[in-house]
Amino acid sequence: MNRKTALIAALFGVLAFAAPAQAARVEVQWWHAMSGVLGDRLNELVEKFNASQDKYTVVAVAKGNYDEVTNGVIAAYRAKRPPEMVQIAERGYMTMLLSGAIVPVQDLMDQKAYKIDWPDFIKPVASFWSYKGRMSAMPFNSSTPIFWYNKEHFRKAGFDKPADTWQELEAQLYAIKAKGVSECGSVLPGDFYWSLLENYSAINNQPYGTLANGFDGLGTEFVYNKTKVVSQVARLKKWLDDGVLQIAGQGFSPEQLFTSGRCSTFVNSTASHGNIERNAKIDWSATFLPHENDINPPLNSTIGGGAIWVMKGHTPERYDAVAAFLDFVAQPETQVWWHGVTGYVPATNKAYGLARERGYYKDHPTREIAVLQLSRGTPNENSRGFRFGNFVQTMLAQRTEVEAVFTGQKQPQQAMDDAVKRGNEILRQFEKLNAGKDTEADGKPK
Amino acid sequence: MTPRPGKARTLKHGRPDREPGLKRANFGHGPGLPTLLLLPQFLILVFFFFIPSLRALMQSVLLSDPFGNNVHFVWFDNFTALFANGEYRQSIVTTLWFTVAQNVITLAVAVVLAFATDRVVRARSVYRTVILLPYAIAPAIAGILWAFLFNPVVGPLAHMLHALGIGWDPNRNPSDALRLVIMAASWKHICYNYIFLAVGLLAVPASLMEAAAVDGAGPIRRFFLIALPMLGPTVFFLAVMNFIYGFFETFAIIDAVTHGGPAGATNILVYKVYVDGFVNLDLGSSAAQSVLLMTFALICTLLQFRYFDHKVNYGV
Numbered sequence: 013m014n015r016k017t018a019l020i021a022a023l024f025g026v027l028a029f030a031a032p033a034q035a036a037r038v039e040v041q042w043w044h045a046m047s048g049v050l051g052d053r054l055n056e057l058v059e060k061f062n063a064s065q066d067k068y069t070v071v072a073v074a075k076g077n078y079d080e081v082t083n084g085v086i087a088a089y090r091a092k093r094p095p096e097m098v099q100i101a102e103r104g105y106m107t108m109l110l111s112g113a114i115v116p117v118q119d120l121m122d123q124k125a126y127k128i129d130w131p132d133f134i135k136p137v138a139s140f141w142s143y144k145g146r147m148s149a150m151p152f153n154s155s156t157p158i159f160w161y162n163k164e165h166f167r168k169a170g171f172d173k174p175a176d177t178w179q180e181l182e183a184q185l186y187a188i189k190a191k192g193v194s195e196c197g198s199v200l201p202g203d204f205y206w207s208l209l210e211n212y213s214a215i216n217n218q219p220y221g222t223l224a225n226g227f228d229g230l231g232t233e234f235v236y237n238k239t240k241v242v243s244q245v246a247r248l249k250k251w252l253d254d255g256v257l258q259i260a261g262q263g264f265s266p267e268q269l270f271t272s273g274r275c276s277t278f279v280n281s282t283a284s285h286g287n288i289e290r291n292a293k294i295d296w297s298a299t300f301l302p303h304e305n306d307i308n309p310p311l312n313s314t315i316g317g318g319a320i321w322v323m324k325g326h327t328p329e330r331y332d333a334v335a336a337f338l339d340f341v342a343q344p345e346t347q348v349w350w351h352g353v354t355g356y357v358p359a360t361n362k363a364y365g366l367a368r369e370r371g372y373y374k375d376h377p378t379r380e381i382a383v384l385q386l387s388r389g390t391p392n393e394n395s396r397g398f399r400f401g402n403f404v405q406t407m408l409a410q411r412t413e414v415e416a417v418f419t420g421q422k423q424p425q426q427a428m429d430d431a432v433k434r435g436n437e438i439l440r441q442f443e444k445l446n447a448g449k450d451t452e453a454d455g456k457p458k
Numbered sequence: 459m460t461p462r463p464g465k466a467r468t469l470k471h472g473r474p475d476r477e478p479g480l481k482r483a484n485f486g487h488g489p490g491l492p493t494l495l496l497l498p499q500f501l502i503l504v505f506f507f508f509i510p511s512l513r514a515l516m517q518s519v520l521l522s523d524p525f526g527n528n529v530h531f532v533w534f535d536n537f538t539a540l541f542a543n544g545e546y547r548q549s550i551v552t553t554l555w556f557t558v559a560q561n562v563i564t565l566a567v568a569v570v571l572a573f574a575t576d577r578v579v580r581a582r583s584v585y586r587t588v589i590l591l592p593y594a595i596a597p598a599i600a601g602i603l604w605a606f607l608f609n610p611v612v613g614p615l616a617h618m619l620h621a622l623g624i625g626w627d628p629n630r631n632p633s634d635a636l637r638l639v640i641m642a643a644s645w646k647h648i649c650y651n652y653i654f655l656a657v658g659l660l661a662v663p664a665s666l667m668e669a670a671a672v673d674g675a676g677p678i679r680r681f682f683l684i685a686l687p688m689l690g691p692t693v694f695f696l697a698v699m700n701f702i703y704g705f706f707e708t709f710a711i712i713d714a715v716t717h718g719g720p721a722g723a724t725n726i727l728v729y730k731v732y733v734d735g736f737v738n739l740d741l742g743s744s745a746a747q748s749v750l751l752m753t754f755a756l757i758c759t760l761l762q763f764r765y766f767d768h769k770v771n772y773g774v
């Protein structure tokens with residue numbers, strides 16, 4: 013081949029690759045908050061989608077943690093350049109829903125004529141992410157806290173497994189400490205407000221706020237200062253004082269204290285499966301969260317994690333791409349894969365059934381705990397979930413008050429009274445800001 | 459009239475006799491070139507200071523959702539709410555403690571180090587490099603480092619303290635937490651102070667020190683009576699800079715070391731501005747706080763110039 017023909021061939025080669033790329037692919041952005049193992053998996057998911065067809069390209073952009081993603085989206089929206097899709101944590105639900113900046117996913121999917129089997133989404137997931145019966149965001153990474161334990165520590169202390177109730181568990185943890193099996197029975201999770209106060213309330217059928225924990229309107233008020241949450245805080249304080257519970261503190265994660273075999277138990281999201289499998293050098297297992305001995309049967313736990321929101325203000329072609337991607341995410345195959353590699357809950361019953369059928373839970377029994385715990389019993393007003401405006405802010409106020417108990421500055425009752433008072437002021441501010449919006453956010457386009 | 463030091467001396471041949479080194483820059487005729495040269499700085503100020511400040515002032519009288527689709531004008535509600543808030547008042551006290559302690563520690567350590575390396579003859583540059591290293595470390599990394607070293611469960615330095623019988627636990631003891639962030643913030647800023655003081659010491663005339671030594675003054679006496687007064691302007695400048703550092707630039711350290719806890723014990727004003735604005739998304743309150751923070755800093759700096767400045771002798 014002489015030089016001329018080679019050049020011509022090269023030119024055709026370039027054209028052959030360049031032409032379809034220019035003509036077809038519509039590019040959309042998805043901002044997310046996943047890092048580490050989870051971030052790698054998310055990128056794999058996006059690559060799978062991009063490889064599955066030749067019309068659309070989804071670009072996944074890691075924007076830091078959930079707070080940073082939220083801030084990034086707000087700044088971008090105010091500058092009139094929002095991404096098409098964004099992953100927001102469950103605490104931001106009301107802020108996003110009433111923002112006037114989003115397109116409810118069910119509307120989008122209807123408009124683009126995608127058939128999604130919405131009733132098939134597992135109940136706690138569907139009820140959390142939908143408003144007035146219509147899905148506002150696409151459930152993506154749903155999780156719930158479960159109870160992780162070191163099998164060897166329990167064996168050495170003469171127990172088969174952790175007890176079901178807080179009372180018996182307390183005796184076990186004190187025994188583990190007394191027998192010198194480990195110096196720390198449990199480690200306080202960084203998000204203890206989620207697992208040990210909110211989910212505690214749901215499982216033990218305690219009201220957290222009025223109006224069905226905020227599901228029935230903006231006029232909700234916190235009431236957890238009048239429930240077993242107060243004695244739960246007192247219990248944690250007692251464990252801390254007796255050295256049965258440790259705070260990992262900054263510079264070190266609670267998970268590391270558990271996986272290194274220093275602490276015998278640990279309450280954390282089912283999403284830690286990936287990390288724990290990778291890092292743990294101990295013989296670990298997991299089970300349901302404990303409940304109070306006078307609650308029978310315990311109720312379901314509630315979900316955390318994030319969902320994919322669609323932002324307003326883009327062209328129809330881009331929404332075609334968004335809808336195609338969301339449809340891909342909702343497919344049972346995608347869900348099963350994502351569930352398996354991350355530990356997040358499968359979002360639909362079909363996906364859960366598929367995982368069972370394939371015998372997935374025989375090899376990975378702890379992966380099923382979250383699903384079983386989420387669908388245990390009949391959800392009632394206390395266990396449906398938590399839907400409060402400015403939820404991050406009220407949670408931080410509560411967290412500060414609980415810390416005041418841990419530092420010995422306040423008694424549990426006093427601290428919870430103060431937390432509720434502060435929380436209610438924050439709720440009233442949200443209500444004032446969003447007054448009259450209740451009907452607008454009907455899930456229907458204006 | 460007797461000539462005063464520091465001012466232009468008496469006229470000689472009808473022209474002011476300028477001291478060597480203090481030449482006036484000449485930009486030719488007209489305002490063109492000076493304006494052009496000032497423009498970049500001016501633009502930076504406009505875009506990164508004046509416009510954001512104005513936006514903060516506007517936002518501070520508004521109640522709005524984060525996306526800005528619902529905005530209510532609320533007069534000074536954001537400000538009155540702050541002063542009615544016990545947490546905010548505690549934050550003011552914490553900030554004052556933090557800033558003053560950080561300032562004193564930073565200056566004291568830097569002065570000692572600067573004086574020590576000034577006296578060292580061998581391998582002086584090695585010492586200086588080592589002392590300057592922390593400045594090259596990002597605040598968040600420095601914070602994590604300190605948090606880890608003093609972590610009550612796994613930190614080696616915390617274990618040493620425990621072995622000495624000190625019940626160190628910044629997770630459950632508010633004053634330990636405050637001590638930890640003061641140490642971390644000071645450590646990060648000592649090098650900045652050090653470099654100015656080390657250079658300042660070079661300017662102290664060797665003849666004066668030698669004369670004092672001949673008169674029998676020991677190194678400590680020479681330091682306090684000669685070197686330190688001559689460093690006055692530098693120390694004053696550093697005190698102002700440390701103050702601004704403590705007020706505005708320490709939030710990354712707080713975020714990495716304590717997250718403002720436990721129970722708000724290390725929630726200094728600038729961290730509170732960050733949390734309320736970027737985590738809680740309460741933009742009105744956050745803006746009101748940043749306006750107040752700027753006012754506090756302005757007042758404190760003015761007071762420093764008004765009172766402290768008189769005690770500094772520039773005429774050496």
